[in-house]
Amino acid sequence: MSGTAIRLIGFILGMFLITLAVSMAIPMLTLVAHERSDDLPAFLWSSLITFVCGLLLVAKGRPETVQLRPRDMYLLTTASWVVVCTFAALPMVFIRHISYTDAFFETMSGITTTGSTVLTGLDTASPGLLIWRSMLHWLGGIGFIGMAVAILPMLRVGGMRLFQTESSDWSEKVTPRSHVGATYIVWIYLGLTGLGTLALWLAGMTPFEAVNHAMSLISTGGFSTSDASLGHWTQPAIHWVAVVIMILGSLPFALYVASLRGHRSAVLMDQQVRGFIGFLVITWLAFGTWLWLHSDFGWWDAFRIVAVNVTSVVTTTGVAVGDYTLWGSFSVLLFFYLTFVGGCSGSTAGGLKIFRFQVAAALLMSNLKQLIHPRAVIQKQYNGHSIDEEIVRSLLTFSFFFTITIAVIALGLALIGLDWTTALTGAATAVCNVGPGAGAIIGPAGNFSTLPDAAKWLLTIGMLLGRLEILTVLVLFTPVFWKY
Numbered sequence: 351m352s353g354t355a356i357r358l359i360g361f362i363l364g365m366f367l368i369t370l371a372v373s374m375a376i377p378m379l380t381l382v383a384h385e386r387s388d389d390l391p392a393f394l395w396s397s398l399i400t401f402v403c404g405l406l407l408v409a410k411g412r413p414e415t416v417q418l419r420p421r422d423m424y425l426l427t428t429a430s431w432v433v434v435c436t437f438a439a440l441p442m443v444f445i446r447h448i449s450y451t452d453a454f455f456e457t458m459s460g461i462t463t464t465g466s467t468v469l470t471g472l473d474t475a476s477p478g479l480l481i482w483r484s485m486l487h488w489l490g491g492i493g494f495i496g497m498a499v500a501i502l503p504m505l506r507v508g509g510m511r512l513f514q515t516e517s518s519d520w521s522e523k524v525t526p527r528s529h530v531g532a533t534y535i536v537w538i539y540l541g542l543t544g545l546g547t548l549a550l551w552l553a554g555m556t557p558f559e560a561v562n563h564a565m566s567l568i569s570t571g572g573f574s575t576s577d578a579s580l581g582h583w584t585q586p587a588i589h590w591v592a593v594v595i596m597i598l599g600s601l602p603f604a605l606y607v608a609s610l611r612g613h614r615s616a617v618l619m620d621q622q623v624r625g626f627i628g629f630l631v632i633t634w635l636a637f638g639t640w641l642w643l644h645s646d647f648g649w650w651d652a653f654r655i656v657a658v659n660v661t662s663v664v665t666t667t668g669v670a671v672g673d674y675t676l677w678g679s680f681s682v683l684l685f686f687y688l689t690f691v692g693g694c695s696g697s698t699a700g701g702l703k704i705f706r707f708q709v710a711a712a713l714l715m716s717n718l719k720q721l722i723h724p725r726a727v728i729q730k731q732y733n734g735h736s737i738d739e740e741i742v743r744s745l746l747t748f749s750f751f752f753t754i755t756i757a758v759i760a761l762g763l764a765l766i767g768l769d770w771t772t773a774l775t776g777a778a779t780a781v782c783n784v785g786p787g788a789g790a791i792i793g794p795a796g797n798f799s800t801l802p803d804a805a806k807w808l809l810t811i812g813m814l815l816g817r818l819e820i821l822t823v824l825v826l827f828t829p830v831f832w833k834y
Contacts, residue, residue: 354413355422362426363433364407370434371401374441376485377478380558384477392444393478400437420505421831427497428823431814435461438486445479455798455806460486462817463494463698465572465668465785466792466809468799472577477558483573484565491569491698492539494817495603496532499696508748508819509706509741512732513604513695534607543568546595553587567595570698572668572785579794580658580669589658589671600626600665600693621733622694626704629691633660637684641677659794663688666700668785670794682788686775689782700783700816702752706745709737751820756781759812766805776805780812 374397381389418426438461439453446453452468459466460483472480502510546564551557559575566573576582580592601623608616617623637660638653645652658671663685675682692701709732716728730737756777763773768791775787776798786794791801798806815823825831 355418357410358413358418359422359426359429360407361410361412363430364404364409366430366434367400367404367407367437370438370489371397371404373485373489374400374482377441377482380481381476381478386476386478389445389476389478392441393482396437396440396444399440403437421825423501423505424822424825424831427501427818428814428826430493431458431461431818441482442479445476449803451803451806452799455810456483457486458810458813459785460571460573461490461493462783462813463487463490463569463571463666463700464780464783464813464817465566466779466813467573467797468806470577470797470799472575473582475575480562480575481558484562484571487569487571487573488543488565490817491571491599492536494698495535495539495696497818499535499602499604500532502819502822505822506740506744507821509709509745510695510819511741511744512705512709512735512737513602531604531607534610535603538603538606538610539568542595542598546591546598549591549595550588553591554583554585555588563592564595567592567667567669568599568698570596570599570665570667570693570700572662574669579671581671586654589654592669593657593661596661596665596667596669597627597630599667600697600699602694602696604696622705622708625708626694629704630661630664633664633688640680644678659685660688663784664691664701665693666782666784668779670786673793673795675788675793675795686778686788689775689778689784692782702749702782705732706749708732709741709745712737713742748819748821751824752781752816755812755815755820759808762808763805766802766808768801768805776801776809777812780809781816783813783816 374393378390378393378397381387381393435454435457439450439457442448442453442456443450446469448468455466456468458464465487469475498510499513502508503513543564546568547557547560550560550563555563562573562575563580565571572579574580574582580589583589601617602620605617605620605623634653634657638649638656641647641656642649642652647655655671658669659674661667662669674685690702691707692703693699695703695705712730712732716730719728720726730742759781760774760777763776764770768776769789771789772787772791775789776792779785779787779792786792786796790796792798798809801809
């Protein structure tokens with residue numbers, strides 16, 4: 351890797367840190383508004399340290415001629431998440447006086463929009479800390495959208511090349527230039543956050559609660575201002591608004607741009623979107639009816655509670671209304687399966703993504719037809735795109751290492767001393783970026799605070815791997831990557 355490329359990567363990381371330092375002004379203003387000046391020094395020092403380090407990285411200036419190659423993009427993508435988390439954890443250390451392990455875990459959970467937490471007493475926590483956690487979700491969500499629509503298709507990671515026309519290649523169908531497309535996405539993200547804030551406020555939250563949850567829900571993150579998550583609010587309107595925001599955050603943002611540019615039916619006609627919405631509705635109806643038959647809830651209440659929890663897990667948000675692990679073994683196993691699904695490609699959601707299940711189904715059907723008609727030439731297509739051998743290979747590779755990553759992390763957690771339920775569901779929820787696991791410790795009613803430090807670091811690695819689609823990080827550990 352050339353020195354000029356390293357210099358450019360350092361310059362970009364420096365700009366990220368300066369942006370992060372400036373963004374810490376928002377929790378400072380929040381503290382002033384709430385007359386909580388005792389926590390101001392924590393953000394002031396954190397902002398100063400972050401700004402100085404960012405300034406040192408950009409001091410040498412940006413190289414004029416060098417362009418980032420694909421291998422440089424792998425390094426930049428991983429380094430940006432790690433470096434930002436390293437400095438974004440500082441306010442939590444200064445405010446809560448927790449260990450850096452806990453602070454880094456919480457920050458990585460925030461920036462990867464996982465939503466697992468080690469903090470308790472959120473109902474009385476510093477408003478500056480609460481808004482900072484929500485901002486980490488929000489910044490991580492828009493960061494992943496940018497990566498998913500512009501970088502991953504170019505790097506041909508995990509079958510993402512299927513979406514190159516609609517996302518990374520902005521020259522067709524969406525906007526004439528890439529920076530214009532990115533601007534549209536930012537404004538759409540801001541607009542949906544604003545609408546979500548207004549809707550949650552009108553539904554019964556305070557303005558501060560509404561802002562926090564709008565940022566958390568649109569980014570499919572899951573951090574709340576209450577230890578009870580969405581269960582703290584009993585108003586059904588809040589629950590349904592939350593469901594809508596989570597779904598909006600899980601749809602491809604490039605399709606929102608296409609709709610604004612004149613393709614009015616771009617979202618509704620997309621095969622991935624229709625499959626995602628259909629899967630949610632069928633699961634709501636079937637599981638809601640099951641809960642109604644096996645509990646004291648009325649049908650509509652059972653349907654609402656299931657809709658919130660199922661949408662939360664499928665979209666990898668992680669908020670909860672009640673402890674669904676108390677509904678029986680069927681419920682626990684179903685939610686464990688739903689952990690892997692994920693939202694749409696090019697959204698803020700994690701998981702395997704719904705399009706990979708749809709492509710797998712298309713490949714299965716074509717193979718079955720081939721068995722019946724061995725000499726036939728059967729076209730493999732998905733959403734108007736041909737599924738060539740490179741895409742199939744990429745999908746298989748990603749799916750295999752996705753599964754292996756969960757298995758290895760779960761084995762590591764068991765080796766540390768965690769019970770098998772906590773180890774397996776903890777690994778799955780980290781890599782899928784969902785948030786809560788199962789069991790008494792890390793279930794919807796618990797958190798990750800009591801886990802050993804070694805387990806927290808292992809889960810932190812899982813969150814990063816899952817958010818960056820596994821292969822983007824693993825490629826850095828191959829010897830050939832570092833050869834010039």
